[in-house]
Amino acid sequence: MTAETLATNAPVLDLDPFSDDFLTDPYDAHEQMREAxxxxxxxxxxxxxxxxxxxxxxxxxxxxxxxxxxxxxxxxFAKEKPWRPPSxxxxxxxxxxxxxxxxxxxxxxxxxxxxxxxxxxxxxxxLVARVAAQGGVIDGVHDLAEPYPLAVFPDFIxxxxxxxxxxxxxxxxxxxxxxxxNGHFERALERGAAAQGWIMEQxxxxxxxxxxxxxxxxxxxxxxxxxxxxxxxxxxxFLSAGVDTTVHGIGNAxxxxxxxxxxxxxxxxxxxxxxxxxxxxxxxxxPVQTFFRTTSKDTEVSGVALPEGSKVLMFLAAANRxxxxxxxxxxxxxxxxxxxxxxxxxxxxxxLGQMLARLEGECFLTALARHVSRIELAGQPKQQxxxxxxxxxxxPLHLTAA
Amino acid sequence: xxxxxxxxxxxxxxxxxxxxxxxxxxxxxxxxxxGIVAECGGSAMCATCHVYIEDGYLDGLPEMSEVEDEMLDCxxxxxxxxxxxxxxxxxxxxxxxxxxxxxx
Ligand code: HEM
Numbered sequence: 338m339t340a341e342t343l344a345t346n347a348p349v350l351d352l353d354p355f356s357d358d359f360l361t362d363p364y365d366a367h368e369q370m371r372e373a374x375x376x377x378x379x380x381x382x383x384x385x386x387x388x389x390x391x392x393x394x395x396x397x398x399x400x401x402x403x404x405x406x407x408x409x410x411x412x413x414f415a416k417e418k419p420w421r422p423p424s425x426x427x428x429x430x431x432x433x434x435x436x437x438x439x440x441x442x443x444x445x446x447x448x449x450x451x452x453x454x455x456x457x458x459x460x461x462x463x464l465v466a467r468v469a470a471q472g473g474v475i476d477g478v479h480d481l482a483e484p485y486p487l488a489v490f491p492d493f494i495x496x497x498x499x500x501x502x503x504x505x506x507x508x509x510x511x512x513x514x515x516x517x518x519n520g521h522f523e524r525a526l527e528r529g530a531a532a533q534g535w536i537m538e539q540x541x542x543x544x545x546x547x548x549x550x551x552x553x554x555x556x557x558x559x560x561x562x563x564x565x566x567x568x569x570x571x572x573x574x575f576l577s578a579g580v581d582t583t584v585h586g587i588g589n590a591x592x593x594x595x596x597x598x599x600x601x602x603x604x605x606x607x608x609x610x611x612x613x614x615x616x617x618x619x620x621x622x623x624p625v626q627t628f629f630r631t632t633s634k635d636t637e638v639s640g641v642a643l644p645e646g647s648k649v650l651m652f653l654a655a656a657n658r659x660x661x662x663x664x665x666x667x668x669x670x671x672x673x674x675x676x677x678x679x680x681x682x683x684x685x686x687x688x689l690g691q692m693l694a695r696l697e698g699e700c701f702l703t704a705l706a707r708h709v710s711r712i713e714l715a716g717q718p719k720q721q722x723x724x725x726x727x728x729x730x731x732x733p734l735h736l737t738a739a
Numbered sequence: 740x741x742x743x744x745x746x747x748x749x750x751x752x753x754x755x756x757x758x759x760x761x762x763x764x765x766x767x768x769x770x771x772x773x774g775i776v777a778e779c780g781g782s783a784m785c786a787t788c789h790v791y792i793e794d795g796y797l798d799g800l801p802e803m804s805e806v807e808d809e810m811l812d813c814x815x816x817x818x819x820x821x822x823x824x825x826x827x828x829x830x831x832x833x834x835x836x837x838x839x840x841x842x843x
Pocket of ligand 1: 405409426427428438574575578579580582583586619623624625628653679680681682683685686687688689690691693694
């Protein structure tokens with residue numbers, strides 16, 4: 338049987354999840370996809386899609402059937418040469434993936450993260466207090482969401498002081514290239530190309546500062562038998578996935594709190610809700626919207642047959658608002674139990690940086706609760722469109738210092 | 740249906756039914772039981788679903804993976820010989836676990 342005949346099993350949708358309209362406001366389309374069926378066929382791209390929490394979780398969990406080594410973007414590495422050498426983590430399957438992942442989990446431990454907390458909190462307090470004291474209209478993205486991760490993350494890794502402005506365009510490029518070769522993809526490649534040289538230089542063993550996480554990853558990888566090229570590739574995963582994601586998480590949190598003043602009031606009353614507020618942001622306004630898998634054999638999901646070699650697009654953000662899973666899914670509620678969302682993925686590829694991301698989010702929002710008494714929109718937020726990420730380009734805010 | 744007994748630090752007990760093969764963590768979370776945080780949702784990344792296995796139940800459990808072993812070195816409450824991460828324990832038969840004083 339060919340993909341064409343089997344596809345008739347699944348409802349056919351004409352939606353383009355990489356169009357500007359969709360990327361600007363995906364939520365009605367998410368609902369349409371969830372209601373179309375447990376699995377659907379996206380005709381424009383010849384890929385299957387899943388948007389309900391159950392099916393997204395199943396695809397994430399069954400990593401033998403739904404593999405990552407053929408790419409987690411729309412391109413099938415079995416048919417097309419990837420634009421960069423594949424990641425040893427994100428774009429790998431066991432047993433290679435297991436080995437690479439262990440190198441990192443051994444270093445990036447909860448203990449290590451705990452030891453960072455005081456320093457991360459001090460940075461957040463200093464930044465937020467300073468910006469809140471400025472008065473007038475500020476840009477939540479340029480003045481807060483971007484500077485904070487850029488103040489803590491590169492030092493933590495041990496990157497050179499010069500050239501850090503390359504981190505955001507590189508990350509943006511990587512996430513855009515998981516999508517089809519549309520305008521976002523092409524422009525991101527152009528802009529990111531300039532950043533690539535600096536990134537590769539930073540990833541080279543010997544390059545990061547000896548006390549940082551980067552050097553530790555290199556050393557542990559060397560000990561586990563990875564050659565220099567692969568040691569560099571392991572660190573590359575951090576530089577690709579570690580900055581744009583948290584910038585968007587913090588920017589989206591600011592927007593959610595500005596648009597839901599009663600939620601900000603709850604956070605002000607009890608700053609220990611900061612971590613939960615960040616978690617709810619990742620559910621409600623997921624920085625990573627989608628990832629693909631590829632079927633390694635003929636299979637079936639909720640009664641729909643998928644032939645070997647099918648690309649399956651997982652709408653993580655749609656699963657995070659599936660009414661089958663969540664009560665009032667479209668309400669931003671920092672006191673709900675958001676655990677169980679798939680904004681950090683799930684299973685063997687679950688986000689390796691999730692505890693670091695939570696730490697950054699928690700410290701930032703704790704600082705916001707401490708130093709800001711009111712946060713109001715001072716203009717229309719502008720989305721930064723990306724084939725994979727959801728985040729803001731600018732967020733005009735008026736802050737009242739506490 | 741197998742039953743899981745959760746013993747709070749103050750001694751309070753909850754006995755919950757578990758569908759076969761769901762994890763001990765899921766049983767607690769889906770019943771809204773306090774004392775299990777499970778921030779990462781079951782990916783063995785956060786060490787906030789730490790439990791102490793009660794006497795007599797340790798033997799039937801699956802072997803500990805290297806990752807779980809390392810995560811247990813990071814728990815907020817002291818690690819003991821009977822410490823496990825409840826997200827890594829599928830329920831196959833009756834089980835009793837004690838919850839630690841703190842998870843974060
Ligand atoms: C709010 C911030 C973040 C979000 C929403 C996020 C989201 C995700 C998601 C959804 C995945 C799963 C990919 C898949 O299943 O194919 C993932 C994987 C990954 N993330 Fe994150 N991430 C964030 C922050 C970070 C940070 C700060 C780092 C690095 C320090 C990081 C490093 C990684 C790596 C290395 C992987 C690949 C893991 C593997 O394949 O085993 N992420 N992330």
